[in-house]
Amino acid sequence: xxxxxxxxxxxxxxxxxxxxxxxxxxxxxxxxxxxxxxxxxxxxxxxxxxxxxxxxxxxxxxxxxxxxxxxxxxxxxxxxxxxxxxxxxxxxxxxxxxxxxxxxxx
Amino acid sequence: xxxxxxxxxxxxxxxxxxxxxxxxxxxxxxxxxxxxxxxxxxxxxxxxxxxxxxxxxxxxxxxxxxxxxxxxxxxxxxxxxxxxxxxxxxxxxxxxxxxxxxxxxxxxxxxxxxxxxxxxxxxxxxxxxxxxxxxxxxxxxxxxxxxxxxxxxxxxxxxxxxxxxxxxxxxxxxxxxxxxxxxxxxxxxxxxxxxxxxxxxxxxxxxxxxxxxxxxxxxxxxxxxxxxxxxxxxxxxxxxxxxxxxxxxxxxxxxxxxxxxxxxxxxxxxxxxxxxxxxxxxxxxxxxxxxxxxxxxxxxxxxxxxxxxxxxxxxxxxxxxxxxxxxxxxxxxxxxxxxxxxxxxxxxxxxxxxxxxxxxxxxxxxxxxxxxxxxxxxxxxxxxxxxxxxxxxxxxxxxxxxxxxxxxxxxxxxxxxxxxxxxxxxxxxxxxxxxxxxxxxxxxxxxxxxxxxxxxxxxxxxxxxxxxxxxxxxxxxxxxxxxxxxxxxxxxxxxxxxxxxxxxxxxxxxxxxxxxxxxxxxxxxxxxxxxxxxxxxxxxxxxxxxxxxxxxxxxxxxxxxxx
Numbered sequence: 126x127x128x129x130x131x132x133x134x135x136x137x138x139x140x141x142x143x144x145x146x147x148x149x150x151x152x153x154x155x156x157x158x159x160x161x162x163x164x165x166x167x168x169x170x171x172x173x174x175x176x177x178x179x180x181x182x183x184x185x186x187x188x189x190x191x192x193x194x195x196x197x198x199x200x201x202x203x204x205x206x207x208x209x210x211x212x213x214x215x216x217x218x219x220x221x222x223x224x225x226x227x228x229x230x231x
Numbered sequence: 232x233x234x235x236x237x238x239x240x241x242x243x244x245x246x247x248x249x250x251x252x253x254x255x256x257x258x259x260x261x262x263x264x265x266x267x268x269x270x271x272x273x274x275x276x277x278x279x280x281x282x283x284x285x286x287x288x289x290x291x292x293x294x295x296x297x298x299x300x301x302x303x304x305x306x307x308x309x310x311x312x313x314x315x316x317x318x319x320x321x322x323x324x325x326x327x328x329x330x331x332x333x334x335x336x337x338x339x340x341x342x343x344x345x346x347x348x349x350x351x352x353x354x355x356x357x358x359x360x361x362x363x364x365x366x367x368x369x370x371x372x373x374x375x376x377x378x379x380x381x382x383x384x385x386x387x388x389x390x391x392x393x394x395x396x397x398x399x400x401x402x403x404x405x406x407x408x409x410x411x412x413x414x415x416x417x418x419x420x421x422x423x424x425x426x427x428x429x430x431x432x433x434x435x436x437x438x439x440x441x442x443x444x445x446x447x448x449x450x451x452x453x454x455x456x457x458x459x460x461x462x463x464x465x466x467x468x469x470x471x472x473x474x475x476x477x478x479x480x481x482x483x484x485x486x487x488x489x490x491x492x493x494x495x496x497x498x499x500x501x502x503x504x505x506x507x508x509x510x511x512x513x514x515x516x517x518x519x520x521x522x523x524x525x526x527x528x529x530x531x532x533x534x535x536x537x538x539x540x541x542x543x544x545x546x547x548x549x550x551x552x553x554x555x556x557x558x559x560x561x562x563x564x565x566x567x568x569x570x571x572x573x574x575x576x577x578x579x580x581x582x583x584x585x586x587x588x589x590x591x592x593x594x595x596x597x598x599x600x601x602x603x604x605x606x607x608x609x610x611x612x613x614x615x616x617x618x619x620x621x622x623x624x625x626x627x628x629x630x631x632x633x634x635x636x637x638x639x640x641x642x643x644x645x646x647x648x649x650x651x652x653x654x655x656x657x658x659x660x661x662x663x664x665x666x667x668x669x670x671x672x673x674x675x676x677x678x679x680x681x682x683x684x685x686x687x688x689x690x691x692x693x694x695x696x697x698x699x700x701x702x703x704x705x706x707x708x709x710x711x712x713x714x715x716x717x718x719x720x721x722x723x724x725x726x727x728x729x730x731x732x733x734x735x736x737x738x739x740x741x742x743x744x745x746x747x748x749x750x751x752x753x754x755x756x757x758x759x760x761x762x763x764x765x766x767x768x769x770x771x772x773x774x775x776x777x778x779x780x781x782x783x784x785x786x787x788x789x790x791x792x793x794x
Contacts, residue, residue, distance in 0.1 A: 146339065147341060189271045211718075212660060
């Protein structure tokens, strides 16, 4: 289920990290695969997020894939799931003062 | 290797073989540490303090690498290297910081050893730019050039660089430790907001010595540094500093990060008790081992010998003609150019604050241009200021117009040094993992609102400083107008303070009232300016002087009247 579809079911969470080798912001996608785009991030009901986070964190750390792994809240805005906080919105897009940089530039 | 040829540049400390070997060894050490981290031999918990000791942070979008620019002075060759690294490993720009350093925002961990290797080729590194050690010592950006200079702070900053690098007692302090030195009558280094602030002076015999201020700092608990000793002779310079650091190491709190800085220790022990402890330690330390040998001082001083100034008349006809012909240049001259101690020369501040721009950011093309201009007009060296600008310290007055035209063509010619457009802003939530709110967009909006250079000049000296969190990297506490970004239930708000002062009359600003939104903040700043202009006794009365005279009430009334 895509981020757009799942977020409509209520308050959701996504799981994020920075990739170890280059610091790139990544999100846990479907099937436990890490993806670079928030649009491809898996969304989890709040109550389930912690249960998904713990093993994903353990695996990513064990494989030296990612660091600083945590879950963040997602809300629906105009029918589209978006991170609830400005901090996570900036991480998913890039600096608001340099639209030519970060994921938003891709 | 592409080392700077000794003697080829003025005012730059030239590494000897010991320096070079040390930095090269550290690069190779870090290369192996990165390999071990990537292979899983080191955990993140084990690796994090190691990468921080090499200036590498993990921020919102990527790793951030902070490069040391010792006391803010570098050569054109070094700036070109920073530019080349920015192009090759980052996104074509760098950010100059309030500690006179440079940060890259988009660095890959796997590239970092190669970057450090390239830096070492020009005698640069990222050591002591992070971690609980003595950080890069800062000084007056006009050092060696200012007309009001009494003592050359670079000499003692370099001695401290050598003294503190890898000093076993200073590697695991309770918290980071920042030192600033000023050797001029005007304080352009904000010495009293540092853990140790040093005012270099001369006694009746002309001998150099230092006043030691201790326990200044901003952040969560701002304090103005307190005078611990009025006069420390040059020979005791290192011993007295070591005594302070020993007392800090012994009594500084390691159980609570928010109470670990020396400012808290000075505050909790009290100035009298703290001073007594330092004096006792100093008495124990004082002796041949800690005596700063005048020959060592002289050896370092020779690195900073004055450049080969031409004998020139102080008056420049070419300058006067350009000034009369070009009002925009005349304005820049009046605002961004300071008096030099050598006749016929001047100090030029290059503003990194174009109207609507990002304070402190410079593109790699701009860095290359400034490097070229430094070679052409200022003996191949330049400085970074704690206000996030650059300085060419030794420009012939005859050359100022050519210099400005070249700067202006590259959006580096803004005439706003010390004025309302010369805003300090931390990277804020656009980049920083610690921030609660964005700083840069507000700085951009304010500088755009006050873009008119003549309006800025009419307003006069007025420093705005913006921080995106309570750590106060944007020095908001000492802004004539300070702005602190806060997060209120997911919305950015900005708390305004007034009356801060980073100079020798150091003052922490007072909160004016409830925090306002980003849009309201720009209007509030304009309202504060309007109240100031309406109330100042004459054009020479600065904002902070009017504020002291009329108090906060008229400003509060204007901003919060509608509430």
